[in-house]
Amino acid sequence: MRLFLLAMAAAYLTSAPAALAADKTIHDREHGFSLTYPEEWASETAFDNTIRLKIKSGAEGLTCRVSENAYDPTAPDNPPDVRAFMEEDWKVSNWQTMVGAAYQAAAFRQDRLAHFPDGYPVRIAEMDFHYADENVSFYGHSSIALTLRNSHYGFVDCGVAGANSEEVERKWAPLADEAEKIVTSFVLDAD
Numbered sequence: 001m002r003l004f005l006l007a008m009a010a011a012y013l014t015s016a017p018a019a020l021a022a023d024k025t026i027h028d029r030e031h032g033f034s035l036t037y038p039e040e041w042a043s044e045t046a047f048d049n050t051i052r053l054k055i056k057s058g059a060e061g062l063t064c065r066v067s068e069n070a071y072d073p074t075a076p077d078n079p080p081d082v083r084a085f086m087e088e089d090w091k092v093s094n095w096q097t098m099v100g101a102a103y104q105a106a107a108f109r110q111d112r113l114a115h116f117p118d119g120y121p122v123r124i125a126e127m128d129f130h131y132a133d134e135n136v137s138f139y140g141h142s143s144i145a146l147t148l149r150n151s152h153y154g155f156v157d158c159g160v161a162g163a164n165s166e167e168v169e170r171k172w173a174p175l176a177d178e179a180e181k182i183v184t185s186f187v188l189d190a191d
Helices: 002-019 082-089 093-098 165-183
Strands: 023-028 033-038 042-045 051-056 063-070 105-115 121-132 137-148 152-162
Touching: 023 051, 033 051, 033 063, 033 165, 063 165, 082 121, 082 137, 093 105, 093 121, 093 137, 121 152, 121 165, 137 165, 152 165
Parallel strands: none
Antiparallel strands: 023 033, 042 051, 051 063, 063 152, 105 121, 121 137, 137 152
């Protein structure tokens, strides 16, 4: 029995590093953000002019995208005091205006205020969506963190897609905790 326990302990210890894969933190100084995600995930940088990083856990897993762009607080309809907007003046309908407009349909829930390590505000929410254009149509669910600084804004979106909402729900359930971990690791650099 003692030999069996030793063999089991040895097997566990040798397989533990694979089971507990390391996380990788990247800090994109050019675009001013940081994100932590599992080291074994595939990543692409400079995906396009708005998506600065795209990471993927696998063919049927999570896909996360980081977007960062310039922000002009003096432009019409842009809140001049972005911190107050994020902490005090935010409405759930702002999700629709800032993120949901890119989709055929989008519904946001579980909106909450969080803070970066420096105390700066960030909004986090869950989104159910349907995207359609002349080439594709799909449903999805994602967790999103979004913030505005005085000179730039950014967000991370981690989600899954499928042919219908039932497929999306089935895919999302085992990945929700991993998505939350990645989304809450997002930090947009100070101005």
